[in-house]
Amino acid sequence: MSEVIPTEGPDTRLATHLDATLDLLALPVEPELRERVLMHFTIAAQMGDLVMSFPMSDEAEPAPVYVP
Amino acid sequence: MSADTTKTDAVSLDANDLAAGPALTIAAAVRGGEVSARAIVEATLERIAQADPLLTAFTHVASERARTRADALDAARAKGEALGPLAGVPFAVKNLFDLAGVVTVAGSKINRDHAPASRDAALVERLEAAGAICVGALNMGEYAYDFTGENAHDGDSRNPHDLAHMSGGSSGGSGAAVGGKLVPLALGSDTNGSIRVPSSFSGIFGLKPTYGRLSRARTFPFVASFDHLGPFARNVADLASAYDAMLGHDRDDEAMPDIPASPTLPELPRGADGLRVAVLGGWFAKAGMPQAFAAVARAAKVLGAVDTVELPEVERARASAFIISMAEGSSLHIDRLRERGPDFDPAVRERLLAGAALPGHWIVKAQKFRRWFHARALELFAQYDVLIAPATPVPAPLSGQKTFVLDGKEMLVRPNIGIYTQPISFIGLPVAAVPIPSGDPLPIAVQLIAAPWREDIALRAAAALEAAGIAYAPEPVL
Numbered sequence: 070m071s072e073v074i075p076t077e078g079p080d081t082r083l084a085t086h087l088d089a090t091l092d093l094l095a096l097p098v099e100p101e102l103r104e105r106v107l108m109h110f111t112i113a114a115q116m117g118d119l120v121m122s123f124p125m126s127d128e129a130e131p132a133p134v135y136v137p
Numbered sequence: 138m139s140a141d142t143t144k145t146d147a148v149s150l151d152a153n154d155l156a157a158g159p160a161l162t163i164a165a166a167v168r169g170g171e172v173s174a175r176a177i178v179e180a181t182l183e184r185i186a187q188a189d190p191l192l193t194a195f196t197h198v199a200s201e202r203a204r205t206r207a208d209a210l211d212a213a214r215a216k217g218e219a220l221g222p223l224a225g226v227p228f229a230v231k232n233l234f235d236l237a238g239v240v241t242v243a244g245s246k247i248n249r250d251h252a253p254a255s256r257d258a259a260l261v262e263r264l265e266a267a268g269a270i271c272v273g274a275l276n277m278g279e280y281a282y283d284f285t286g287e288n289a290h291d292g293d294s295r296n297p298h299d300l301a302h303m304s305g306g307s308s309g310g311s312g313a314a315v316g317g318k319l320v321p322l323a324l325g326s327d328t329n330g331s332i333r334v335p336s337s338f339s340g341i342f343g344l345k346p347t348y349g350r351l352s353r354a355r356t357f358p359f360v361a362s363f364d365h366l367g368p369f370a371r372n373v374a375d376l377a378s379a380y381d382a383m384l385g386h387d388r389d390d391e392a393m394p395d396i397p398a399s400p401t402l403p404e405l406p407r408g409a410d411g412l413r414v415a416v417l418g419g420w421f422a423k424a425g426m427p428q429a430f431a432a433v434a435r436a437a438k439v440l441g442a443v444d445t446v447e448l449p450e451v452e453r454a455r456a457s458a459f460i461i462s463m464a465e466g467s468s469l470h471i472d473r474l475r476e477r478g479p480d481f482d483p484a485v486r487e488r489l490l491a492g493a494a495l496p497g498h499w500i501v502k503a504q505k506f507r508r509w510f511h512a513r514a515l516e517l518f519a520q521y522d523v524l525i526a527p528a529t530p531v532p533a534p535l536s537g538q539k540t541f542v543l544d545g546k547e548m549l550v551r552p553n554i555g556i557y558t559q560p561i562s563f564i565g566l567p568v569a570a571v572p573i574p575s576g577d578p579l580p581i582a583v584q585l586i587a588a589p590w591r592e593d594i595a596l597r598a599a600a601a602l603e604a605a606g607i608a609y610a611p612e613p614v615l
Contacts, residue, residue: 087491129508
């Protein structure tokens with residue numbers, strides 16, 4: 070995979086999630102920047118789908134393990 | 138550029154000839170009294186004054202600091218004191234390294250409001266303890282979230298082989314300064330490729346050590362999970378010497394395990410003797426331009442690499458690194474995003490804002506995948522000592538170029554420059570980035586990847602390519 074420049078309209082659920090989260094976190098976005106933020110979020114969602122679709126066991130440990 | 142540089146007429150011809158390096162030649166000459174450290178510093182400052190307006194490599198020239206340090210070295214030598222292995226060698230650092238008395242801007246406008254640093258970064262202290270002389274701070278992509286070397290506030294670092302092209306980033310000033318022969322050594326950081334990309338585009342040697350190998354103390358972070366620091370140089374011995382001088386545990390970097398390390402310079406004459414070398418296929422053999430694969434083929438031939446092997450699931454590794462970087466970067470900057478949004482470079486801000494919306498379970502899964510991928514890499518290193526891959530899919534694009542075509546698809550330049558570097562730093566493997574010039578004006582590099590904590594092996598393979606005459610830093614155009 071290498072993300073291509075999205076040529077189709079964004080998934081409206083991604084836009085809804087993005088807008089709600091930025092609002093929740095009180096992160097201001099100018100309208101002219103919002104479309105580019107959505108483009109990056111859409112790319113990241115493609116990456117996230119790829120990561121989430123990999124089967125792993127319940128016992129899998131994350132890479133950083135806290136050492137007290 | 139802030140500069141307290143003043144010109145001097147007291148620069149000897151020898152110093153002008155010597156100042157661009159090799160670093161070890163400078164050090165030998167200073168130790169032997171053939172040239173003063175002060176003369177080397179003056180020649181370096183003169184070279185910076187002449188060439189930096191074209192390269193935009195420096196954001197701060199530490200003239201008086203360097204002169205003071207040089208005079209102290211010369212006085213120590215006059216008293217018969219032994220000087221260090223890097224005596225009198227000028228170096229400069231990406232401007233996310235603390236320099237006492239200087240504001241650590243990390244490529245940003247926002248951090249210019251910070252107080253000046255009270256103490257040098259750990260690696261600056263170590264290089265200077267070896268006799269090197271810091272001459273300034275270098276341009277970089279804002280907050281290191283960059284592969285281009287472009288900077289909205291300080292101007293774009295330029296490629297020393299064609300000023301119309303990118304230096305590579307985010308350690309763009311480091312690439313331009315060493316590639317342009319302003320300094321023989323520089324330091325940079327590499328989270329997803331920011332040492333290896335400018336090494337490739339600017340035609341120099343870079344070392345991204347194992348994650349946790351070199352202290353990150355007193356540097357401005359980006360992605361704690363992947364942040365590495367390392368050196369740039371114009372030859373392998375200089376690169377190894379700088380790395381050796383910075384080794385050693387540091388309690389001030391909490392990600393740093395106390396793992397013994399031996400100097401690598403004495404190992405270089407062994408070259409690739411006995412090393413088992415393979416070429417990485419699959420992901421690393423797709424999507425690049427012919428120059429990238431030609432460089433790999435030439436390196437493979439010299440190193441006797443016959444086998445082509447694959448790391449599994451590289452696409453997921455890259456995706457995992459991508460979203461972890463977005464999320465950790467966004468978390469680091471969340472208050473600045475809220476309060477100082479318009480002061481960011483928009484190209485950085487828009488990605489950090491997107492990162493703020495990533496669901497947490499994606500990131501946890503990506504960190505679990507990171508452990509899985511690391512285990513697969515270790516299986517390969519049971520069979521091979523060095524894996525060869527391209528450093529970048531293309532030579533340097535034009536400055537400001539937004540898209541390029543790879544594998545017949547139009548892609549965004551910024552994220553896709555790092556397609557070959559990002560999966561490797563994801564699991565913290567040591568990599569020597571080695572330029573393999575082809576005669577084209579714009580150089581390109583390969584990655585020589587070794588098992589964790591085996592920087593010595595990556596550097597030995599680099600030395601073998603250098604000895605064979607295919608790896609070298611080409612002369613800049615200025």
